[in-house]
Amino acid sequence: MWNFLGSSPAIEVRMRNTLLGETYPRNGGVMAVLDTGYSGFLLLPTKIFRALRLDELMSRKSVAWLADGMKIEMKGAVGSIEIPGLGRTLDGMVQTLEGASEILIGMDGIRGLFVQLDCCNRKLYAESCEPSSSEQEGD
Amino acid sequence: MGVITLKIDDELEKRLRVRVGQIYGAKRGSISASVEEAIRTWLLKVSTVKQEPRLFVAIKQNKRVAEAPNLAALSKKLAQLNVDPRDVIIETRPLPPLVVRMGLRTRSAGE
Numbered sequence: 001m002w003n004f005l006g007s008s009p010a011i012e013v014r015m016r017n018t019l020l021g022e023t024y025p026r027n028g029g030v031m032a033v034l035d036t037g038y039s040g041f042l043l044l045p046t047k048i049f050r051a052l053r054l055d056e057l058m059s060r061k062s063v064a065w066l067a068d069g070m071k072i073e074m075k076g077a078v079g080s081i082e083i084p085g086l087g088r089t090l091d092g093m094v095q096t097l098e099g100a101s102e103i104l105i106g107m108d109g110i111r112g113l114f115v116q117l118d119c120c121n122r123k124l125y126a127e128s129c130e131p132s133s134s135e136q137e138g139d
Numbered sequence: 140m141g142v143i144t145l146k147i148d149d150e151l152e153k154r155l156r157v158r159v160g161q162i163y164g165a166k167r168g169s170i171s172a173s174v175e176e177a178i179r180t181w182l183l184k185v186s187t188v189k190q191e192p193r194l195f196v197a198i199k200q201n202k203r204v205a206e207a208p209n210l211a212a213l214s215k216k217l218a219q220l221n222v223d224p225r226d227v228i229i230e231t232r233p234l235p236p237l238v239v240r241m242g243l244r245t246r247s248a249g250e
Contacts (some may be wrong), residue, residue: 018210019217037242040235060227062235067243074239078195078229080210091195091210093235108235112186125218127185 002031002124004012009034009124011105015042016080017052018091024052026046030103033117034124037067039121041092042081043074048103049096054079064097072097081109097108100121122124145174186233206232 003009011031016022024030029030032042040062048054064072074123090106115126147155155159155170163169195213196206203223217224 003215013235019150019229020248035242037240038238041224043241056225060228060230063238064241071238078210078231086144089211091193093231106239108216127184 001021002098002126004122004124005031005033011126012085013103013105014030014050014082014084015044015052015094015103016089017054017057017077018080019057019078020050021051023051024048029082032081032103034110035104035106039108040095040106041068041090041108042079042094043100043102043104043106044094044096045100045102046096047099049075049077049094052079052094053098054094060093062093062095064095081100083126086126086128088111104114172203191233194231194232196230197222197224199227 002009004010010031010033013032014029015024035043044052044054054077055075059075059077062074062076064074066072074095074097076093076095078091080089080091082089091110091111110126112129114127114129120127155173159169161175163172192208194206194208195210197213197217199205201221204227205216205220207216213229214224217227231246
């Protein structure tokens with residue numbers, strides 16, 4: 001269970017560049033806003049994207065379609081979200097765009113989770129409803 | 140109607156009775172109705188997940204060099220093949236959409 005961050009639901013996470021062995025933050029976790037209006041996996045400020053050395057991986061460009069109709073090009077590379085409270089790791093396309101100032105978890109970042117938003121008590125509950133992608137048999 | 144006899148924690152029972160009383164009053168069957176609603180929510184939560192499995196594919200010079208269901212396993216395979224992760228393009232299957240929708244975040248103009 002997590003409390004809202006300001007007016008937004010948020011989850012404590014750690015981010016990982018699994019391919020290059022980099023983690024952010026190195027100790028503990030950070031609060032990431034759950035943004036159900038974002039269809040992607042994870043959006044990071046450019047500073048954190050670089051700290052994770054995700055810019056060293058070959059990036060895949062995509063386009064962000066904003067709610068006001070504007071389209072902006074985004075950089076992306078594969079990475080992982082760890083949710084310590086659930087003991088769960090999810091892999092997906094981590095994105096960044098110039099000016100991003102928050103860590104946002106999108107709809108793809110909560111796949112396999114059963115999420116309840118309690119706006120009466122400003123709390124977010126989440127539970128895993130499928131095995132962690134990093135727990136699945138890999139070989 | 141089915142009948143289930145339950146043993147639950149005293150504190151939980153107390154909280155349930157107080158809250159049910161506040162919401163439904165002393166109406167007969169109100170505890171059964173609230174437990175039935177809780178069971179429906181639980182069944183929904185544990186229902187079978189219908190999601191397409193995801194695959195991570197490493198591509199070098201237009202050739203698939205490795206694939207795995209997660210990045211930890213892919214990283215292991217690339218290390219075994221002596222391939223630097225920086226030299227490959229990693230794609231997910233199914234391919235994610237090229238256009239990603241972003242919600243509108245609002246803040247007061249002073250921030």
